[in-house]
Amino acid sequence: MQTSMDSFEYNWKTPNESAKSSQREPEQVVSAASIYFASEEEAIGVEQLFAEPEYGDIVDTLLDFNTCAFSLPESYIKEFSASESVVTNSDCDAVQRGLSEEDKTREKFLDGLSNGYDENHCSISCEDYLLDIELEEETPTLDDVTRDVSCIGNVNLEKKLADSEQRNCDVHVLKLSDASTSSDHDALDKFEDMSTDKLLEVFRKMFGHQTSVADKQWLESHMIFGLENQEMSDKNYIPPACQNLLTVSTAFASIFNFRTKPRVQQVKRREHIQWNSFKCLSSAAENVKCDGTKLGISEQNLKCKPSRGGFGRRYYHRGAKVSQGLGKRNFQVGCIQIPPGLPIEERLIRREGHLSKDCRAIRAYNSNIHSAEAQDDPSGTLSDQSSDNSSEDDWTIGSETRGTNQDRKHNKYWSTTEVLKLVEGVSKYGVGRWSDIKRMYFQSSVHRSPADLKDKWRNLLRASCRRLQSRRGVDAKKKHGVSRIPHEVLNRVRELAVIYPYSRKHRTRISPTASLASSSNVESDSQLSMNEQNTLNLTY
DNA sequence: GTTAGGG
DNA sequence: CCCTAAC
Numbered sequence: 364m365q366t367s368m369d370s371f372e373y374n375w376k377t378p379n380e381s382a383k384s385s386q387r388e389p390e391q392v393v394s395a396a397s398i399y400f401a402s403e404e405e406a407i408g409v410e411q412l413f414a415e416p417e418y419g420d421i422v423d424t425l426l427d428f429n430t431c432a433f434s435l436p437e438s439y440i441k442e443f444s445a446s447e448s449v450v451t452n453s454d455c456d457a458v459q460r461g462l463s464e465e466d467k468t469r470e471k472f473l474d475g476l477s478n479g480y481d482e483n484h485c486s487i488s489c490e491d492y493l494l495d496i497e498l499e500e501e502t503p504t505l506d507d508v509t510r511d512v513s514c515i516g517n518v519n520l521e522k523k524l525a526d527s528e529q530r531n532c533d534v535h536v537l538k539l540s541d542a543s544t545s546s547d548h549d550a551l552d553k554f555e556d557m558s559t560d561k562l563l564e565v566f567r568k569m570f571g572h573q574t575s576v577a578d579k580q581w582l583e584s585h586m587i588f589g590l591e592n593q594e595m596s597d598k599n600y601i602p603p604a605c606q607n608l609l610t611v612s613t614a615f616a617s618i619f620n621f622r623t624k625p626r627v628q629q630v631k632r633r634e635h636i637q638w639n640s641f642k643c644l645s646s647a648a649e650n651v652k653c654d655g656t657k658l659g660i661s662e663q664n665l666k667c668k669p670s671r672g673g674f675g676r677r678y679y680h681r682g683a684k685v686s687q688g689l690g691k692r693n694f695q696v697g698c699i700q701i702p703p704g705l706p707i708e709e710r711l712i713r714r715e716g717h718l719s720k721d722c723r724a725i726r727a728y729n730s731n732i733h734s735a736e737a738q739d740d741p742s743g744t745l746s747d748q749s750s751d752n753s754s755e756d757d758w759t760i761g762s763e764t765r766g767t768n769q770d771r772k773h774n775k776y777w778s779t780t781e782v783l784k785l786v787e788g789v790s791k792y793g794v795g796r797w798s799d800i801k802r803m804y805f806q807s808s809v810h811r812s813p814a815d816l817k818d819k820w821r822n823l824l825r826a827s828c829r830r831l832q833s834r835r836g837v838d839a840k841k842k843h844g845v846s847r848i849p850h851e852v853l854n855r856v857r858e859l860a861v862i863y864p865y866s867r868k869h870r871t872r873i874s875p876t877a878s879l880a881s882s883s884n885v886e887s888d889s890q891l892s893m894n895e896q897n898t899l900n901l902t903y
Numbered sequence: 904g905t906t907a908g909g910g
Numbered sequence: 911c912c913c914t915a916a917c
Contacts, residue, residue, distance in 0.1 A: 798905060813905070818911070821908085906917080 555583065775810055777819055782848065785816055786855050794820065794863040824860055827853040
């Protein structure tokens with residue numbers, strides 16, 4: 364990426380430095396994501412907005428497919444700025460003002476941008492997934508617990524580990540509050556000093572094309588984003604196609620800089636869509652106007668995206684509140700889980716207008732789980748499979764009937780996919796909410812009951828523990844080829860065990876002696892994990 | 904109905 | 911994976 368910025372300098376923090384600095388100021392975290400979206404809900408809403416077929420023409424018009432850049436014509440910008448006041452009933456307003464159908468559609472689109480695509484347009488079909496945001500704020504959730512944890516995998520190592528500054532592990536985590544704090548402010552100051560012409564010039568150098576947008580704030584936000592991604596590209600080469608993707612996503616997101624105040628609107632959220640939302644949005648670059656002619660972004664290329672997950676985080680900070688301009692923002696609920704890698708399959712979600720949005724989201728989620736292991740699926744059709752017919756994987760092939768106990772119902776061995784989903788579910792819901800995990804991640808898996816999930820988690824804990832022990836001696840399991848659960852998964856299990864000690868609930872209500880005995884096991888698990896943390900690779 | 908835990 | 915106690 365061309366990033367020569369004349370005399371402009373930008374000093375990047377390492378992840379560890381960022382983590383330290385944000386630890387010092389836990390309340391004053393600044394989120395790059397919140398620069399663009401006031402909340403995850405907006406991000407989700409806008410993703411859906413762009414996905415609506417009825418706005419296809421508008422989106423197509425606004426996208427420059429030569430440069431993969433998205434820009435709003437000035438007329439749109441003016442309308443968009445003005446549309447802040449148009450909160451509801453835009454159709455009625457439009458009719459009263461005698462607007463044409465095209466105008467009305469455009470107004471609805473702009474209104475959708477303004478409002479993060481309000482719920483009237485967002486036909487969420489499953490009320491189970493909807494939570495009133497106020498209720499969410501009243502009720503402590505796992506997200507609250509993990510608000511400061513690493514974004515990748517939802518693991519709070521910085522706080523959990525007293526020796527976090529000394530460990531030399533390969534921590535590819537970037538806290539929500541990092542990297543874009545003081546450095547971005549410095550950058551912003553420099554941008555603010557520049558004239559619009561200068562900004563345009565820098566923009567051209569940075570993104571490789573000119574823009575007709577002369578709005579200074581818009582340009583500044585682009586620069587900031589470009590710089591952020593410069594850091595990523597320094598460490599991880601990003602193919603040109605991916606750079607285009609970044610650019611487009613930036614442009615999409617930057618639209619929201621026109622919002623200067625948080626929207627007072629009843630906000631609902633879909634719990635299950637945390638990172639999938641990002642995926643949908645980022646896929647816009649590939650899908651918009653590219654009907655049948657994708658940009659040629661290979662899945663492998665997508666996986667070259669910044670491994671720290673910063674890309675996604677820039678857009679989806681749930682609960683982040685936007686103050687004026689690029690000022691500091693406070694988190695209420697902060698953690699977004701960033702999945703490993705960014706799969707490309709199932710990226711045409713946005714144009715699948717016939718499916719319910721929940722259906723699409725779940726499919727997309729499943730596809731991501733699949734992609735974690737099925738990276739070389741040439742047909743890209745894995746996403747069309749349901750979540751429970753994907754059990755062929757690295758360590759369960761041919762083993763489903765290994766057991767011969769006729770009394771057992773199915774004895775279906777757990778696939779990597781299922782384990783990943785379980786881990787993901789525990790990441791999100793914590794240990795003990797097996798029904799919720801079942802509902803959200805194993806709904807179509809009739810042979811996995813909540814009790815099964817619980818049992819599997821228990822076994823995973825044991826497995827992760829055994830692995831640590833075997834490290835020190837003979838790796839008997841490996842020798843016998845029994846445990847072929849990826850190390851990353853086991854690491855992740857142990858990380859989660861630190862956060863959600865197994866059977867916490869039970870420990871509080873059993874007898875003191877039994878509690879002692881029981882908790883000693885639990886603690887040993889956790890303690891073991893703690894001691895081994897410096898060997899963990901958190902990039903899972 | 905859900906969960907923990909022993910088997 | 912089954913079973914049961916506890917909730």
